[in-house]
Amino acid sequence: MNRRVLAITVLVVMLVSMSVPMSVGAQEGEPILIGLQGPMTGDYAYEGQGFQKAVQLMVDLTNEQGGILGRPVELIVEDDAGDPTQAALVAERLVDAGVVAVIGAYNSTATEPASEVYHEAGILHITPSSTATRLTEKGFEQFFRVCFLDDRQGLFAVRFMDEVLGAERIGILHDNSTYAAGLAEWTRYYAEEAGLEVVFYDAINPEDQDFTPILTNIGEVNPDAVYFTGYHAQGGLLLRQTADLGLDIQWIMGNACNNPELIEIAGVDAAAGTFITTEPLPQDLDYPEAREFVELFEETYGEPLTSIWWLMAAEAFNVIRYAIEETGSTDTEVLADFLHNEFHDFPGLTGPIIGFDEKGDRLGTIHVAYIIDEDGNFVLYPEQPAAGEEEEAAPAEEEEAGEAEEAATEEESTAEEEEGG
Amino acid sequence: MNVNSIATDKRQLSRLGYALLLILALALPFLGFMDRSKMSVAVLAGIYVILGLSLNIIVGYAGLFQLGHAAFYGLGAYTTAILSINYGVPVLLSIPIAALIAGIAAIIISKPILHLRGDYLCIVTIAFGEIFRIAAVNNIFGITGGSNGLFGTARPEFLLPWIEPIPLITLIAILIVYAITVRKSPLNVQLLGGAAIALAYYLPPLITGQEPLFVLSIVMGLLGLLVASMTHNFSYREAGALWGIAVVFALIMLIGGGNLAGAIDQGVRDTFKVGDPIEGPMGMTFVPVAFKRDPIPYYYLVLIFIIITLVGMLRLQDSRLGRAWLYVREDELAAEATGIDTTRVKLAAFAIGSAWAGVAGTLYASRFTVVSPDSFDFLQSVIIFCIVVLGGSGSIPGILVGTLGMVVLPELLRDVAPTFLIEGIGPFAILALILAFYIHSRRQHLTKAALEAGAIALAFIAPTLLTAQPSLYLAGIVAALVGVWIASELNRRDINPIPWLWGGAVIYIALLTLAGQGLAQSLSDGIHNFRITDWRDGLMGAAMVLMMILRPAGLIPERRRGIVFSAVAEVGEGESVSTPQLA
Amino acid sequence: MEKFLQQLINGLTIGGFYALVALGYTMVYGVLKLINFAHGDMFMWGTLVGWALLAALVAPLAGMDLVAILITSVVVMGVIGAVGVTIERVAYRPLRKAGRLSPVISALGAAFVLEALARNATEARVKVYPQNLLENLPSIPLIGGVSLSGLQLLMLITCVLLMVGLYAFVQRTRIGTAMRAVSLDHDVSRLMGINVDQIITLVFFIGPALGGIGGVLVGLYYRSFDFTLGWIFGLKAFIAAILGGIGNIPGAVLGGFVLGIVETMATAYGGAGASAWKDAIAYILLIIILIARPTGILGETVAEKV
Secondary structure, three states: OHHHHHHHHHHHHHHHHEOOOOOOOOOOOOOEEEEEEEOOOOOOHHHHHHHHHHHHHHHHHHHHOOOEOOEOEEEEEEEOOOOHHHHHHHHHHHHHHOOOEEEOOOOHHHHHHHHHHHHHHOOEEEEOOOOOHHHHHHOOOOEEEOOOOHHHHHHHHHHHHHHHOOOOEEEEEEOOOHHHHHHHHHHHHHHHHOOOEEEEEEEOOOOOOOOHHHHHHHHHHOOOEEEEOOOHHHHHHHHHHHHHOOOOOOEEEOHHHOOHHHHHHHOHHHHOOOEEEEOOOHHHOOOHHHHHHHHHHHHHHOOOOOOHHHHHHHHHHHHHHHHHHHHOOOOHHHHHHHHHHOOOOEOOOOOOEOOEOOOOOEOOOOOEEEEEOOOOOEEEOOOOOOOOHHHOOOOHHHHHHHHHHOOOOOOOOOOOOOOOO | OOHHHHHHHHHHHHHHHHHHHHHHHHHHHHEOOOOHHHHHHHHHHHHHHHHHHHHHHHHHHOOOOOOOHHHHHHHHHHHHHHHHHHHOOOOOOHHHHHHHHHHHHHHHHHHHHOOOOHHHHHHHHHHHHHHHHHHHHOOHHHOOOHHHOEOOOOOOEEEOOOOOOHHHHHHHHHHHHHHHHOOOOOHHHHHHHHHHHHHHHHHHHHHHOOHHHHHHHHHHHHHHHHHHHHOOOOOHHHHHHHHHHHHHHHHHHHHHHHHHHHHHHHHHHHHEEEOOOEEOHHHOEEOEEEEOOOHHHHHHHHHHHHHHHHHHHHHHHOOHHHHHHHHHHHOHHHHHHOOOOHHHHHHHHHHHHHHHHHHHHHHHHHHHOOEOHHHHOHHHHHHHHHHHHHHHOOOHHHHHHHHHHHHHHHHHOOOOOOHHHOOOOHHHHHHHHHHHHHHHHOHHHHHHHHHHHHHHHHHHHHHHHHHOOOOHHHHHHHHHHHHHHHHHHHHHOOOOHHHHHHHHHHHHHHHHHHHHHHHHHHHHHHHHOOOHHHHHHHHHHHHHHHHHHHOOOOOOOOOOOOOOOOOHHHOOOOOOOOOOOOO | OHHHHHHHHHHHHHHHHHHHHHHHHHHHHHHHOOOOOHHHHHHHHHHHHHHHHHHHHOOOOOOOHHHHHHHHHHHHHHHHHHHHHHHHHHHHHHHOOOOOHHHHHHHHHHHHHHHHHHHHHOOOOOEEOOOOOOOOOOOEEOOOOOEEOHHHHHHHHHHHHHHHHHHHHHHHOHHHHHHHHHHHOHHHHHHOOOOHHHHHHHHHHHHHHHHHHHHHHHHHHHOEEOOOHHHHHHHHHHHHHHHHOOOOHHHHHHHHHHHHHHHHHHHHHOOOOOHHHHHHHHHHHHHHHHHHOOOOOOOOOOOOOO
């Protein structure tokens, strides 16, 4: 009998302890809350912490200038460790905290579930670095990205190999990460369209240290140029082992290899003469905004701003700030509508933002080719493919192909060094 | 009081415990401190409870080593995602398919390796788990989407229960399950209980004309099933209880009537995405209702599956198969000698456990809509394994505790820097704990122990007092632990530890006082920048080592059921080290 | 043929590393019948400690690469050996009598602790060994275009020397004999006057020390590593040990080379995509060998004690 009494008491106590959730309306003078979601721990922690530094710096600058619409800005940072499960959980936390807009996440796998949460909660969501095509295919009207998609880079790489290097038989190597595999697929697509012969197409296992077997195979086929779309850690090993095996392979590497560690791992001798296709490095960007910010970053944190994704994260914040200031509203619908329709030629940190298309993707492209010189520096290559139909959107059937491949993620430290080497 | 009555008493106690837990679980979303994000953690924890329970069949009941469980979890998740994305199969319908595929895969894979000894089996299961991950990363057959996995699994959908013929179908389904559950009882008792369910189910909504009340009817029906399945002997008493529940429900529905129905209707529209009615054959209409992102419906969905799992496991435990597992676990040779087909029994454990992990995978895929290889890697296998082994292999409460420790706690402690280690009374409490533990172990020589403890305490406190750096307490904790270790080692060898301890303390204090500033700074930084996600694996590893040393049977060990062959058999957990003394 | 020879050299190099790490597994398994999951991570810590030391030594010892590497190797052997002994004391010794599964779980736990420490020590980033070490070793041209680089040769020689040394130690010395006795039967060894605990401690020093030096070699050869190195490499080395017959020192060496060559040949002649499946090939090899011949290539069939 006693136990039953106990059970009932517990039940009653629980029912009493239920409370009505309080709704907090935005008031004048109350801070505008901006969320930042990224990998503060885990394998991509370096990038996530860079996000935090860059965006926090922008927030501090904004508050020094009197905030947005006279209201101070407060940044709330959540760590998703790059993991989809965690990403969904922290997205809920940001929604619970009542943020107006969210910047993040870093990798597409984490951005995907988070974007669902923000979409349902009706919160403006801008990713600085997730490049999977699929993300903007869902028609979420409040989802944007300030980075560029990878089919553009594939096209650029093909044109570079074709027009500048005059290659006819090319090889493509990726590392099976969806980003690299997607870029490789696009490259193959455009290469075949341009009449180049893809004589080698394969993947490495990024957890390996030893790539000599596959390099020996490439040497056997002997293509004019080989495009590696994976990350710098494996890129460096590939260059090193190519030299060790005494092979003569002309390497071209994607933007994930744009990192001075590539040269460190490979050694200057082995790395020299390698081409990199990438967005321009900050010092080659002729934008005063970028230069100022990069300098301020180094001054504040005592370390250089090494990754373009950090700059993209700060860019995302600027876009949010500009949109709120122009519309005078923190309402997601108003902001999203503004970004889709009235947001043009914004002086961004990574070059002028022409605008966003109806899917929320950034318009335009800025890829260039670098070469690693004898001293181990990234140098803008004097010859670039002639600017052509690059602005042209991919034709319909390509988009389908892209969907099937789920092209493109930036997963690892795709770093852009301010000082190359 | 004889032995039997003690046993029944204990059984009732645990049943009361389960009932309380169930009430708590049902009420959880309405507790004041639960917000959306905490509910999401609760959903995730629920999925891990199911995973833990499923692995418990393999590890706990059958005593087999399985460190690749995440592969079957992933298999279920991928099955659901592929069916949903490519073929538009509703998520809930894919549950049996996911279970079937995971179960069949388990049979195919485990058949050739079951004869392997414990540690070999362990390494093979790791290998299988890794092969699964590699296959998923390599986009095997072009269906797994590579290392980013698959996006856009649909959310669970069901048909609105208050539009005909859904209520009728539901009632018939409930009655069928009910009839199977109580098939051993006398027919009149069966009919009595069944009538209670049927009447309380159908009459009130019809009388009041409020169709949304069918939702309550279904709850009533499920409660009835619960009562029927939790009892071992469905007799007049239980049937009476069912009637009691039925009357309460009927009263609520009749009196609440319109208001209740309106509230239910509104609630459904708030929580779910209600679609347009679909015209079915023969004039029937269906209204599809889909989950939104809101965690609460998921929570109850997962809870239903946990209850199904629990009921199933409790019944499995005492079934022929369950007893055979126990026998095989305790002594395989003896089991074989008594005519148990050990291979089949072990295979059954693998198949059932893996199939159920597949179900958990379905729930995961529908909740997070993304499946990627990283979510089913070796670390996940280890987490599930730890839930079972650290909680208490074979013990159901152990699994609940294990999940709290492995999944819920890290989430709740996400933002908490362990400043209590260096602030307030925290460090002193830790010191007191260490010393109490030590003095307790030396209680025969209290004076000596006090002198030894004094040195430890001094070493703990003095550097902070002398330098005013509270973060040095952190070093103090390490020093105290080392001191206790030295003291017990020296005592074991009959060397008087007092001079060593005091000497060590003096040197330690001098060192830290002179050179502790830099250390203090980095310790303080370390404490304040501490992120639990950075250390989660490490803490888990440390817990594994500690638990194996201190409590090898887990936090809440399984209450041993029957058969113990010899004293030696109890030494190793689930490991037979002696020939059975069959008496 | 040229390609085959080149691939054979590639396979031998990586096989040498596997063999070196496999020795630690096989020794521990020999005396304790325990899968020392932490071994792979101790090997990774060898790479990590070696990296830290070399980074510090390169400047003061400029131009004397070999001296710096020698000093590093000796220190790493000492440090990693000590780590091994500590882990044995803390995580395995209390469980000596606790059946077979508890120590395995404990070992797995120790591996996780080591890996988490390394992750936080390196901030989860790829670390690069100092530049230009051993850069000017001559490469040895074999027939045709095939060549054996100086570094590869150095690695192979070092691996083989260490293995021969260990084998001689176990077969020819009194302590080695004691070790073999302990691996047969603890109780009888104790009755013969062998200090079993000391022997086990020694095994837990030598195995990790060899793993540690293997770590330094891997770091020197591949130049970069991160904290995940230990798990993959450790698992592969364990597979090598089983392949050769666990508990058997020449078997571990043979297993390492076989695994290296099989992996390489599968990648070389397996067609497109084989490289990405390399790890899976190793695991499948493991499963096949465990099903078909659990005692490995060189292992003897021993009736299982119940």
